[in-house]
Amino acid sequence: MRIVLFYSGIESFNYFTDQLVKELTYRNHEVFVLDLRNPSAEDPHSYAHFTSFLQEKVDLAICFDGFGLKEELFIELWNAQDTLAINILMDHPLRFHPTMEQHPRRYIQFCCDRNHVDYVRKYFGREVAQVEFMPHAGTVMEREQKVPFSQRKYDILFSGTYYRPKEQLAKINQWFPEGEPMNEFYKVMADYMLEHSELTTEQAALDTIRQLHMQVSDQQRKTIFRCSEPLDWMVRMYQRERVIRVLAEAGFDLWLLGRGWEDHPCAGYGNVHWLNDRIPFAETLSYMAEAKINLNVMPWFKAGTHDRIFNILLQHSLPLTDTSSWIDENYTAGEEIAIYDLKDLERLPQIVQRLLQDERRTEEMIQKGYEKTKRNYTWKNCVDQILQLCK
Template sequence: MEHNGKVLLFKGESQYDVLRFFTDELDRAFRALRIPTVVIDLLEPDALSRLQRELQESRFLFALGFNGVGQELRIQGESLYDMIRLPFVAFYVDHPIHHDSRLRYAFRYQVVSFVDQDLVDFANAHYPGKFVVFIPHGGSADPDVRDNPVPIHKRSVPILFAGSFQDPDAFLQSVNAPEGALRQIKSIAEIMLSGDHVNIRKATVTFLQTLGMGEEDLTPDLFPIMRLAELYFRFECRKRLILSLSNLPVTVCGNGWEQLKGAKKPLNSLPAKSFAETLRLAGDAKIFLSIAPFFRQGGHERVFSAMLSGAVAAADRSGYLDRILSPGIHYIGYRSTDPLGDLLAAVLEDPDKLQEIASEGRKQAEANHTWTHRAVAILGAVKEFLHRL
């Protein structure tokens, strides 16, 4: 695909401005590749008139929106992208079950990407006929931090976790669902909690088998139950891990942590911050913790963002991370059965080792896991899509 055109990027609503920040990252990445861009903010009142003007005046290579934002634009009932033969890349950062309606919206010039290979497989099984690819998360860092990272021994936050929390049982009680559905939600989540290699699809199939059913019975009717089970699983994982570390100097940043009961000592809790503010905080952290066991064949952006921020990433091991990173060299990789508290306590006593891991991780992320690298992967996916048309 020759780069004699622009890339059209869409912005929409996003909690903590995360997806809007990612869009800005891709904007800078494509420009670094000498590909001009146009960013349309769909929250602006003149967004559609500006889009119309840009489409009339410019030639575009493709359009892109995180989690599919911007894909449903139509002209006289026909997809805008089919009408003008412009590929649209829907870059999803969550499981398909959280975006069912958008994934059911089909048009010919549609490219779909996920940040985990398991999610690609799920999408191919439940949304057949789409062009679906695996493109991992990219890492981000505050520009000043990235250019001049503070040495580990001068950082003031020993362990940082950024993310919201809700007590899992309180979360279930808040769900307006029949008692039978609540039991299903908890049963599926408990199957996921039983092992490091059990994703939401496998857990749901295992649950169905206890009822004398099989994988063919995993239909979209179950997606609402699966969504809630995955959320319960996330909160329970965060609860268990943070409690296991609560005798260490952990700082949590996000909403809801006042609900956590049973900590060995009071947590240092900060209110939720924008994504940009969180990245600045990461620049003062020695260890930046990622709790994302729902990515079994992918990785959370926190892993690469920690590295680019000069911190040590501590993250759930996954098939993908095991292929691209070496635990103890590029990051601290852990499984649910590992004594993570002991591992972190020991490494905090060895600042030279921490600095060594942080430096190696930063080199690896700069060489392979920035949004510029993801921009190149997106260009490759669009080229392959057009070749297959």
């Protein structure tokens, strides 16, 4: 097949694109990557070279979060060529209502959480004819040997950004000024989400609607979901803040990799170390490989996956994460992965202490998790699923 993929301004997506390109090229497909940042005509990923590639029909266009499919130019182009458009969502579909409402005629959307699939089918079933669940993927590195467990630089590493939760919540004011009914609605919803960590964002919105005895139309309900994005970010950051605080106050050495950690309440602690502000996605994998334990806080995917878990295991490290129904069904806690409970963070220091002290058991967990992940959750598996749907 002749396939187009895309580079965008999101560096991690470009890394994911490269992984798909490697696998598709290995299978003898003809692949072109268009750089949406509009490089010079001489660049191999330029629009000029793209125009040449279009001289023959494109069978498949694959993108992340709609980049290369949602723009009117591309909708018309893929319709004219009768190209199958594949959109791999890396986040909650509530962020992508416009893309789900306007996209190429032949369109398949992948979601990384089964609740997200249900969301699309329930609220956008007419617009999105086919939506499928596909787990995130990890990268198998070609290192000569893994770093011996006892010689690793970091006991506990967290890779990801941090923003002050209150600043995320305050973004609601851009849409609904203080004092307006919907501003008050989202404040109530925010408190409810912080109290009920087991709920999805959309379920918290529905519960708040009922709690406040609101009468809303179907379209108003969808708008409420769409405008809940700042709360989705708020609760993620709130839980990241809690997890790091608990371990910092317990005295563990923590290593943080990503933007914003200078704003964390424990940033000044002597045992909290900020490694770097922003590095290329591929380099984070090397940091993961140097850690005994890599922390994860799920991005509010209650029935889904996250690439961080897969990448941690594929770097021969142990993910210590809160869970989801998908994780519970596909990994065995205490054998292939380590789990903590957001509702019982008082136990988190004990869990960490045990994992660091019993190195043999921890290494056995890593090996079992590595083997399962390598079999089932790599970019090869993603390409398998995509191509299966193209038959």
